[in-house]
Each structure stands twice: as C-alpha cells, then as structure tokens.
Amino acid sequence: MVRYALKRLLLVVPTLFLVSLFVFAIVRAIPGDVVDMMLEQFQYGKDAAELRQKLGLDRPLAEQYLVWVGGVLRGNLGQSLWTKRPALVDIAARFPVTLTLSLLSIVISLLVALPVGILAAVKQDTSGDYAARSFAIGALSIPNFWLATLIVVIPSFYFQWAPSIGNFVGFREDPGGYVAQLVLPAICLGITQAGVIMRMTRGMMLEVLRQDYVRTAWAKGLAGQGVVLRHALRNAMIPIVTVIGGQMPFYVGGSIVMEHIFGLPGMGSFVLEAISRRDYPVIQAVNLFVALLVILSNLLVDLSYGALDPRLRHE
Amino acid sequence: MAGISGGWIGRREFLKVTGGTAAALAAPRMARAQQPKRGGVLKHIGLEPPSFDIHATVSYQTQLVSSFVHRTLFKFVNGPQYNPSDFTLVPDLALKVEVSRDGRQYTITLRQGVRWEPRPPVNGRELVAADVKYSLERAAKKSGYASLLGQLEAVETPDKYTVRVHLGDAFAPFLHNLAEPWNGILPPEVEEKMGDFKAAESLIGCGPFVLERYEPGVKAVFARNPNYYQKGLPHLDKVEWLFVKDRSSQLSLFRAGQVDIPFYDSRIPRSDVASFKKSNPAYPIVYWDWLANRTLAMRTDKPPFSDVRVRRALSMAVDRKKWVAQYLEGQGYEDHGPVPAPMREWKLSAKDLGEGAKYLEYNPAAAKKLLAEAGFPNGLKAKCTHWPGYGPEYVEDLELLAFNLKQIGVELQIVNEEYGNYIRGSFLGKYDETTWGPSSIFTEVDGYLYNFYKTGQPNNRSHVSDTQLDVMLDAQRRYTAKSSRKKVIDEIQRYTAERVYYIYTPYPKNVASWTPRVKNYGPKNSFDRGAQLEVVWLDK
Numbered sequence: 089m090v091r092y093a094l095k096r097l098l099l100v101v102p103t104l105f106l107v108s109l110f111v112f113a114i115v116r117a118i119p120g121d122v123v124d125m126m127l128e129q130f131q132y133g134k135d136a137a138e139l140r141q142k143l144g145l146d147r148p149l150a151e152q153y154l155v156w157v158g159g160v161l162r163g164n165l166g167q168s169l170w171t172k173r174p175a176l177v178d179i180a181a182r183f184p185v186t187l188t189l190s191l192l193s194i195v196i197s198l199l200v201a202l203p204v205g206i207l208a209a210v211k212q213d214t215s216g217d218y219a220a221r222s223f224a225i226g227a228l229s230i231p232n233f234w235l236a237t238l239i240v241v242i243p244s245f246y247f248q249w250a251p252s253i254g255n256f257v258g259f260r261e262d263p264g265g266y267v268a269q270l271v272l273p274a275i276c277l278g279i280t281q282a283g284v285i286m287r288m289t290r291g292m293m294l295e296v297l298r299q300d301y302v303r304t305a306w307a308k309g310l311a312g313q314g315v316v317l318r319h320a321l322r323n324a325m326i327p328i329v330t331v332i333g334g335q336m337p338f339y340v341g342g343s344i345v346m347e348h349i350f351g352l353p354g355m356g357s358f359v360l361e362a363i364s365r366r367d368y369p370v371i372q373a374v375n376l377f378v379a380l381l382v383i384l385s386n387l388l389v390d391l392s393y394g395a396l397d398p399r400l401r402h403e
Numbered sequence: 404m405a406g407i408s409g410g411w412i413g414r415r416e417f418l419k420v421t422g423g424t425a426a427a428l429a430a431p432r433m434a435r436a437q438q439p440k441r442g443g444v445l446k447h448i449g450l451e452p453p454s455f456d457i458h459a460t461v462s463y464q465t466q467l468v469s470s471f472v473h474r475t476l477f478k479f480v481n482g483p484q485y486n487p488s489d490f491t492l493v494p495d496l497a498l499k500v501e502v503s504r505d506g507r508q509y510t511i512t513l514r515q516g517v518r519w520e521p522r523p524p525v526n527g528r529e530l531v532a533a534d535v536k537y538s539l540e541r542a543a544k545k546s547g548y549a550s551l552l553g554q555l556e557a558v559e560t561p562d563k564y565t566v567r568v569h570l571g572d573a574f575a576p577f578l579h580n581l582a583e584p585w586n587g588i589l590p591p592e593v594e595e596k597m598g599d600f601k602a603a604e605s606l607i608g609c610g611p612f613v614l615e616r617y618e619p620g621v622k623a624v625f626a627r628n629p630n631y632y633q634k635g636l637p638h639l640d641k642v643e644w645l646f647v648k649d650r651s652s653q654l655s656l657f658r659a660g661q662v663d664i665p666f667y668d669s670r671i672p673r674s675d676v677a678s679f680k681k682s683n684p685a686y687p688i689v690y691w692d693w694l695a696n697r698t699l700a701m702r703t704d705k706p707p708f709s710d711v712r713v714r715r716a717l718s719m720a721v722d723r724k725k726w727v728a729q730y731l732e733g734q735g736y737e738d739h740g741p742v743p744a745p746m747r748e749w750k751l752s753a754k755d756l757g758e759g760a761k762y763l764e765y766n767p768a769a770a771k772k773l774l775a776e777a778g779f780p781n782g783l784k785a786k787c788t789h790w791p792g793y794g795p796e797y798v799e800d801l802e803l804l805a806f807n808l809k810q811i812g813v814e815l816q817i818v819n820e821e822y823g824n825y826i827r828g829s830f831l832g833k834y835d836e837t838t839w840g841p842s843s844i845f846t847e848v849d850g851y852l853y854n855f856y857k858t859g860q861p862n863n864r865s866h867v868s869d870t871q872l873d874v875m876l877d878a879q880r881r882y883t884a885k886s887s888r889k890k891v892i893d894e895i896q897r898y899t900a901e902r903v904y905y906i907y908t909p910y911p912k913n914v915a916s917w918t919p920r921v922k923n924y925g926p927k928n929s930f931d932r933g934a935q936l937e938v939v940w941l942d943k
Binding site: 119120124125170171172178181182237240241243244245246248249250252253254255256348349350351352353354357358364365 | 446448453454601602618619620621622643645646647648649651652654655656658659660661662678682683821822824826827
C-alpha cells in the first residue's frame with residue numbers, strides 16, 4: 089500500500105511538469121498583453137520596454153519558464169505583476185474558503201443524493217423512484233448560477249430579505265458564522281452534483297442488488313436495511329467515490345460563479361480577477377495548485393478503494 | 404473650466420476663495436439645520452482598487468478609495484443642495500491661492516494645524532509645504548494624469564505653509580485639477596519606508612476617514628478620523644466599502660436594506676426603477692445629470708469618413724428628439740457633445756451653434772442627398788467595433804443608432820470585442836472604420852475638448868487633425884479669465900458642430916437611490932467620495 093502510494097506520488101512529478109508547461113503556454117495565449125494593459129488602461133508606467141524589463145517579460149519564454157519553475161521548486165509560486173504580493177500568500181488566504189465551500193457542497197450533495205438514490209433503487213419503478221429520477225434530471229438541468237441568482241433576487245423583491253453578502257466573516261472570527269454564510273452557495277453548487285451522484289447511486293445499487301451474494305443475504309433472512317447498507321451500498325460506492333473525486337475541477341470552476349454572486353473571497357474570484365488583468369504568475373500559480381489538488385484527490389480516491397473493497401488493496 | 408463659478412479667479416485677481424469658503428461653510432450649516440446625527444455605519448457598494456497608489460494608476464477605483472483618506476488642496480462643493488456637476492472649488496488643505504498676472508505662478512497658502520494620522524511613519528506630524536511639493540512633483544513624474552497639471556516647471560516652498568508653483572505656460576484647468584483625487588497630498592515618509600503606495604497599509608492620510616481594515620475581495624472599512632481638521636465632521640462612525648461584484652446581488656442587498664448605497668455612485672438601472680418603486684416605495688429615486696459622452700467615432704483620416712458630407716449625413720440620420728422622448732422617456736439630453744449638457748456654464752445651446760445646428764436636426768432626406776453627393780447614392784457599410792460588456796443599456800443604444808443609420812442606407816456592421824482588445828485598441832483610436840462607446844469622465848470641460856480633438860491625443864478616437872482647431876484648443880487652456888476662455892470654447896463648439904468629427908448620441912440621465920436613513924446625500928460627478936460622504940449622516 090505504502091509502495092503503491094509512493095509510486096503514485098512519484099507520478100505526480102511528470103504530470104505537474106506537463107501541467108506547468110501547458111499552463112505557462114496557454115496563459116500567454118490569452119489575447120491581450122499585460123504590459124499594454126498596465127500602460128494604457130491603468131498607466132502603471134510610461135515606457136513599455138522599461139516596464140517589460142522590470143517585470144521580467146522581456147526575456148525569452150524558455151528563460152521565463154525556467155525562472156518560474158525554479159521558483160516553484162523552491163516553494164515560490166511567483167508574485168503578482170500588479171500588487172507584487174506573493175501568489176502563495178493570496179492562495180493561502182483564499183483557498184480555505186473555496187475548500188470549505190467545495191467540501192460543504194460535497195456533503196450536501198451526498199446527504200441528498202445517497203438516500204434518494206438508494207431509495208429509488210430499492211423502490212424501483214414506484215412513484216417514489218419516478219419522483220427521485222425527476223429530481224435528478226431537474227438538478228442536472230438547472231444551471232447553478234441561475235439558482236443562485238434566484239435565491240438572492242426573489243426574497244429581496246418580495247420579502248425585503250437577502251442572504252448575508254458582503255459581510256464575510258473568517259473562521260477564527262466566528263466559526264459558526266463562517267460555515268453558515270457558505271451554506272446557500274454550497275446548496276447551489278451541490279445540487280447539480282446531487283443529481284449526478286443520485287443517478288450513479290441508483291444505477292449502481294440496482295446492479296449490485298441483483299448480484300447473487302445479495303440474493304443470498306436476503307435468502308438467509310438478513311434484515312433489509314443491513315443488506316442494502318452493509319452489503320450492497322459498500323460495493324456500489326466505488327464508482328460513486330470515483331465520480332466525487334473527479335469532480336474537484338468542477339467545484340473550483342463552480343466556485344468562481346458562486347463566489348461572484350455571494351461575494352466570497354475565495355480562489356474563484358481571485359483567479360477570475362487575475363485572468364482579467366493577465367496576471368500571468370498568479371494564473372500559473374493557481375492553476376498549478378489546482379492541478380496538484382486534483383491529482384492528490386484522485387490519489388486519495390484510489391487509496392480509498394482499498395478501504396471499500398479489500399480485494400482492491402494494493403500489496 | 405467647468406463650474407468653478409463661485410471660486411473662479413482671473414489672471415489679474417487674487418483668489419481669496421471667499422465664495423468657496425462661504426460655500427464650504429454653508430454645507431455644515433445646512434446640515435446643522437437638519438440636525439445631523441452623529442454615528443452609525445454606512446454600508447456602501449464599492450469597487451476594489453487595483454492599487455492604492457493614486458499616481459501609479461489612472462483607475463477611478465483607486466481614486467474613490469484614496470479620497471476617504473487623502474485630501475486635496477481644494478475640493479468641490481458637496482451635498483444635496485448642489486448640482487451633481489457643480490464644481491465650485493472650496494478650500495481643503497489650502498486656504499487661499501494667489502495667481503500671477505501671466506497665469507504661470509500660483510502661490511498657495513496652506514491651512515495650519517492639519518495633522519497626519521497618529522501612526523508610523525508619520526506619527527501625527529503636521530502637514531507642511533514640503534508634503535505638497537513632494538506630492539505635486541510625484542504626480543508630475545508618475546501619474547498618467549500628469550499632463551493635466553500643465554507644464555509644471557518648479558515647486559518652491561518659501562515657508563512651512565506656502566507653496567509656489569511655476570508653470571511653463573498658463574493652464575486654465577490647473578486649480579480645478581488640483582481638486583481631483585489623483586492630486587491627493589501624500590506623506591513622503593510612507594514611500595521612504597514602504598517603497599511605494601501600492602499596498603493598503605500605505606493608505607495613510609489626513610482626511611475625514613482612516614482605513615481601519617482592508618479585506619481583499621471583501622471590503623474596506625473606513626473609520627472616522629478623530630484628528631480631522633474639520634471639527635464635527637464626518638458625521639458617520641464608519642463607512643463599509645463592500646466589494647460585492649455581482650449586480651443582481653448588489654441590488655438585492657439594497658432592496659433588503661443590507662446596504663445603504665447600491666453602487667459606487669448610487670446608481671440603479673433605469674429598467675429597475677418601476678420595480679424599486681413597488682418593492683421599496685420609501686426609497687428616494689433621483690434622476691441626475693451624468694457626465695461622459697457616448698460617441699460614434701470615425702476614422703476621419705481616411706475615406707469615407709474623411710468626407711465631411713458623409714459625417715454630416717450620419718448625424719442628420721439620428722432622430723434625437725424621438726430617442727429622448729421614447730427610448731429615454733424624456734430623461735436625457737438630445738445634444739450631449741462635445742461639451743456634456745450638464746456643464747451648463749460652458750454648454751452652447753443648439754440655437755447658438757450657427758451653421759452647425761442643422762446637422763443635429765433629424766433630416767433623413769437631406770442626409771441621403773449628402774451621401775449621394777459624396778458618392779454613396781446606395782448608402783454604405785461600415786464596421787463598428789464595440790465592447791458589449793458595458794451592459795445591455797449600451798448595447799441597446801448602439802442598436803438604436805444602427806437602426807437610425809439604416810434608414811439612410813448606412814449599415815453599421817457591429818463587431819463585438821473582448822474588453823482587453825477594446826480598451827487598448829478601439830478606445831484609443833485603433834480600429835478600421837468606426838467605433839462606438841462611452842468616453843471617460845472628466846470634471847473639467849477641457850477633458851471633453853482637448854482629449855477628443857487635439858491632434859495626436861490618445862483619446863482622439865476620430866483621428867481629428869485640424870490645425871485651426873488645435874490653435875483654439877491650446878488657446879482655451881491658456882485663457883485663465885473665464886469670460887475669455889468661454890468665448891474660445893463657444894467657438895470650438897460652433898466649429899466642431901459644423902465638421903461633425905464625432906456623432907454624439909443622446910445621453911440618458913442616471914437614476915440613483917439610497918436607503919431613507921441616509922441624509923444629506925447627493926449624487927456627485929466626481930470620484931472624491933471622501934468629501935461627498937463626510938457631510939452625510941444617518942437617521943438611525
């Protein structure tokens with residue numbers, strides 16, 4: 089197991105190298121040059137060549153890449169071209185918000201999707217099953233930004249009430265308030281995923297419930313709840329966990345919209361701002377960080393297979 | 404010089420700023436008459452600045468935020484009793500100014516006893532002439548607005564409270580521009596200790612508020628400066644400047660009473676007025692004059708728009724009366740350029756434009772005739788670049804303009820651009836045929852003339868190159884006596900009306916609203932939010 093984990097961790101290195109190359113190139117392919125923007129839109133300087141030199145953007149691309157990668161290897165993800173703040177400082181300040189929002193969304197989608205999916209499978213082709221499937225299709229069809237806008241706009245119009253936006257409180261300041269302010273955006277973000285997971289749970293449960301060992305368990309007279317939760321669900325969980333693990337980019341992407349609407353200072357709004365300002369080092373840093381996160385979450389998913397199914401434990 | 408009527412000086416006069424002083428004192432007196440209440444936290448939708456250094460960027464977001472903390476030598480009058488475009492100067496850090504006969508030397512006497520914030524590196528020391536010298540020289544060296552200080556040759560400090568500025572040539576907008584937030588007075592120690600003013604920690608000043616807290620992506624909290632030189636002000640304990648970016652969220656918070664002012668300039672969308680009246684009937688709804696222009700700029704340096712007949716035809720195809728009456732429901736101006744209509748003391752009415760007045764009139768038959776004479780009897784097609792991100796209202800305006808032009812056979816082929824490309828390209832005159840969009844906002848009339856028409860200026864989007872006009876544009880900058888300057892500006896308006904270098908589309912009034920507990924507030928065509936809010940109080 090440890091050997092397998094180490095092997096997987098080693099594979100992270102070439103993956104991150106490829107990601108870093110891709111991110112470095114794609115960021116510079118965005119139309120619009122940061123120096124032009126600084127000069128013409130904000131007038132950060134007076135001479136383009138001088139500013140380019142000052143920012144280190146006059147060097148050959150290969151050299152710029154090597155300088156950046158060298159910094160990354162030393163733990164320096166680069167600093168903003170605009171604010172001069174180290175990207176890592178901003179990531180450290182903003183990542184917890186996005187992480188909490190993502191985790192809360194996952195919890196909410198699981199809390200909704202698992203029971204509904206299991207019930208739909210157990211009560212296949214009943215009105216409850218149809219209702220659950222309709223819910224899943226509905227959840228998949230509703231864009232989360234639309235749902236979020238409705239949640240913000242409608243109560244304010246009819247009841248002069250709005251969710252608390254713009255009054256962000258940090259975890260240390262007020263842990264309860266910190267989580268509470270993330271519940272609504274997490275619901276909006278989690279509801280679409282609930283649809284996906286619910287459909288997956290139902291499908292997998294139907295498959296597993298038809299297996300011989302489940303039939304044997306029923307035949308031996310085991311309690312229904314025990315058969316479903318202990319024997320069937322555990323085996324059905326592997327693909328479900330895979331789906332959840334693979335959704336990390338979705339949560340980060342979705343958080344951009346949620347953070348915008350609910351005024352949350354997370355990674356999403358941070359990277360959006362960086363893209364609009366062509367702040368190359370920040371975009372690179374965030375992308376690399378998210379890539380690392382996705383790789384690690386996939387590794388965690390792989391390792392969790394062993395916990396769910398002893399046959400899959402890595403020797 | 405827009406609106407500097409009360410405190411205006413001629414070159415042979417000393418500015419005692421008496422008119423201005425009276426106006427400054429009048430505001431608190433009015434507030435007292437309404438028994439202002441002290442205290443409370445004003446929640447204001449704001450904008451996050453890209454930097455806190457007023458000289459490192461021309462961003463208005465930076466000016467808005469810095470104005471809470473940094474003060475200028477002069478400021479504009481503020482409060483609901485003044486027109487939003489009333490730019491009468493009143494003393495701020497300066498007490499009076501004396502101008503030489505040739506308009507090239509300004510001797511400014513500073514207010515005594517003004518203190519910087521009581522924290523390092525300034526530790527509450529007194530603001531002195533050396534600070535003003537440092538700030539003016541830094542602005543001239545680093546600011547993107549440096550040209551708006553004229554030809555700044557030298558700044559002397561004969562004593563602790565006197566600053567003498569020498570200009571290479573007379574520059575009429577000089578005093579007005581000293582009141583702009585990008586001319587805030589900065590303490591040199593901050594740059595010495597911190598390297599620059601870009602970080603929030605460097606926002607140290609002597610204004611009505613101090614920066615209590617800055618949370619990136621969330622808000623900036625400004626608290627009353629207990630050492631502010633103007634005793635009794637500000638009335639508010641704090642202003643929370645919230646960086647809520649989503650417009651729907653901003654308006655929902657406002658409807659719910661969670662914020663007092665729904666945008667940085669209290670604007671609400673015109674299309675939402677009816678629903679606000681229904682959902683929040685107690686909220687005031689105010690239509691107010693907004694500066695800036697919306698123009699169709701054309702490449703006048705090459706065919707077909709180098710032919711004045713084509714430009715005149717385009718102008719005569721726009722039914723401005725109907726535009727304002729029907730589309731803007733009467734809340735706007737037919738003739739908004741080159742001098743914006745709210746700049747009443749400079750604006751020449753259509754009837755005084757002479758020959759050029761007829762090109763503002765809707766006359767499609769004459770327009771078609773002109774096009775035919777110019778060699779386009781079947782009309783013409785022209786690409787028109789545009790950034791749709793300005794919002795639906797702007798997109799509708801452009802569609803309406805295109806519809807008007809279509810009636811005479813001119814087809815605008817609208818090309819939507821990405822913001823970065825637009826702002827660095829079309830906005831600065833880099834386009835092929837035509838471009839449409841709003842202008843920047845200037846509080847001084849010179850901004851709408853010199854920037855738009857002077858040969859080689861980056862904002863001269865129509866590529867105007869007219870020697871006669873250049874002479875007049877330079878002249879209006881030199882005449883420091885208002886009456887003389889007005890004559891030149893009148894002539895510029897007549898001249899440009901005939902030549903139609905830009906098509907100015909009708910301009911809507913802005914709609915503003917705020918919660919009923921906000922008192923003594925009035926919309927203002929300025930980014931000096933600190934001066935605007937120092938007189939505001941909350942009826943708790």
